[in-house]
Amino acid sequence: MLIRRCAMLYFEAREDVEFDLALLVAGGTGLARTQRCLALAPHLEQPVEIDATAQAWLAQLSPVEWTEVEDGSDTAAQAAPLLQEGLIFRHDAPVTSHAVREASLRESYWHPLAAVMHAFSRWEGVDAVRNMQESQTETAAQMRQTLGPPPAEASTRWAQDGRELPLVQDDGFDELLASRVTCRNFDGSRAVPLELFAKTLQRTFGATGAYRVGEDLVFLKKNVPSGGGLHPTEAYLVVQNVEGLDPGLYHYRGDQHRIDPVAGPVTLNRDWVMDMLGQQHWFADAHVLVVLASRFDRTFWKYRRHAKSYRVVTLEAGHLSQTLYLSATKVGMGAFITAAINEKAIERAFSLDPVTDGVLAVCGFGWRAATMTTTELDPAGVIWNLEDRAG
Ligand SMILES: Cc1cc2nc3c(=O)[nH]c(=O)nc-3n(C[C@H](O)[C@H](O)[C@H](O)COP(=O)(O)O)c2cc1C
Structure with missing residues (x-):
């Protein structure tokens, strides 16, 4: 043989x-x-x-x-x-x-080390919440107890002979940035209006222009930077609570600002949503969940077997997430990102092959709840007044 x-x-x-x-x-x-x-x-x-x-x-x-x-x-x-x-x-x-x-x-044009990293960092059936409980790293106090002292909150390595910088005057942009607080408390009792849903997607994932080079090479312009200008990251949606939309799985097309239903093996229900979120129940009521799934083949078309190409794609996901946070915050909604997700369940639901379409993170947005049940990091009380805190 x-x-x-x-x-x-x-x-x-x-x-x-x-x-x-x-x-x-x-x-x-x-x-x-x-x-x-x-x-x-x-x-x-x-x-x-x-x-x-x-x-x-x-x-x-x-x-x-x-x-x-x-x-x-x-x-x-x-x-x-x-x-x-x-x-x-x-x-x-x-x-x-x-x-x-x-x-x-x-x-494919995967760099082999990146291919191994991506393949073996995908989860199936992981309960991230139970893992945190079992490893005694659920609360800040537990983390300190279990893990010992962390490296300092800021590097002090060069802390000499420097000078303090003037603080900028607050303007509306600072207010927007300060209101960006990861939302872990969603209000499932009211739907997100279609217009706000559309606006948030448009600002984060929508194309604002296109540059056509010949027959089949098109560079889209978007509000986020993208390695090589290739914009490989797609938004797959789990719509749970949006006015005028049937709950279900959709794909958002950034070049045409439209959504298309995704037919697949999954019936949208709480168990599936909890599984995709690694059992993080505090995100499960989000009105819209957005799977960031990057078309590696598009970026690797240019950066072939390149040592940096996977990093470039994952960095783009961060830019999208921050833009989503700010777009949601701007219209009074809350947003989040998590990488503690069961990628394999998501791949099956949206028929994504991890060689070409990599699930990198799940974001989400929707109305904030009136009371805080799960802790959010808002020490300045920009979103939450102290008396609102439940725990
Ligand atoms: C890449 C990334 C992954 C994250 N994953 C989780 C997660 O799995 N679960 C969660 O509750 N928060 C997650 N977060 C949110 C962080 O916990 C949050 O940003 C941090 O506590 C600071 O709070 P802030 O966003 O309100 O400033 C993630 C944030 C980033 C950037």
Whole structure:
């Protein structure tokens, strides 16, 4: 048979540490340490544990040239589990889902390190709230207790011979910036008017112009900066409470300022929303949730296998989020962003292939509730008067 290995492959030397009472009783630290080697291939859903022999063998196998292996030989026996796992492929094998995803990555212009990072930072079924509770990092006091002292709130490294700068006079823009407080308390009892919904999307994701170069190259102008001017990030919407709109999943088209329903396997309900938000119930009542999903292939078209291209795309998500916050704040609504999300559930719902369309974060906006149930960071009381605080 003819075989070759997958094109993108890294090995991770991982040490697992477990508590073992017997070791403690025997006078040791009580910690059992085991070493293992994991093969990280971004077309696979999970890292694959391999032994040192397999690692050495994989490392010398070409990802391009097909290598002849005699059926029934020792090498064929060694290859069998790796074929099964999807780390190597046979030339004459039927097309599997592993092979399809591997071929798609092979044809893409992902930088391999970024591809691994993206593939293995996606969550499935994670309960971020429970994780914080279990790790004793839920409240500020717990964090300090569990994690010890943090690095200082500002760097003091160059704190000498400097000078203080004049404070700027407050104007309307400062007021807007100061009112941007991450909203964790939404008022589900009243819908967001269609006009405010449209305005917020237009200001954040809408195109304000287009520069056409020939037949098929168009640069959109938007209110946010974008690496290479390519604007790869799409807004997928979970509309929950907007006047005149059926609750459901939509895609916002920035070049035409329109929304289109997304047909998919998901029926919008509370459980699904909680799952996508990693069980962060404080965001689940937001009138509109906005999935930031970047079309990597558009940015990587220009920045091919570039060490910075993934970073550029993720930085753009931050710009979009801040613009969304400010656009919502400007019309009296609250907004948020979270990266503690179950990307895989979102990918399935919107039919997004993570090789080309990467879910990076979920934002949201809507009316603020009248009382604060979940803590928000508003020390100056710009949004919340102290007597409103519930906890
Ligand atoms: C990239 C990013 C991810 C965040 N993820 C979460 C999150 O998972 N859950 C949450 O409640 N807040 C999240 N936040 C909001 C921050 O907690 C918040 O910005 C911070 O506490 C400062 O408060 P402020 O935004 O009101 O100034 C995130 C913010 C950013 C920029």
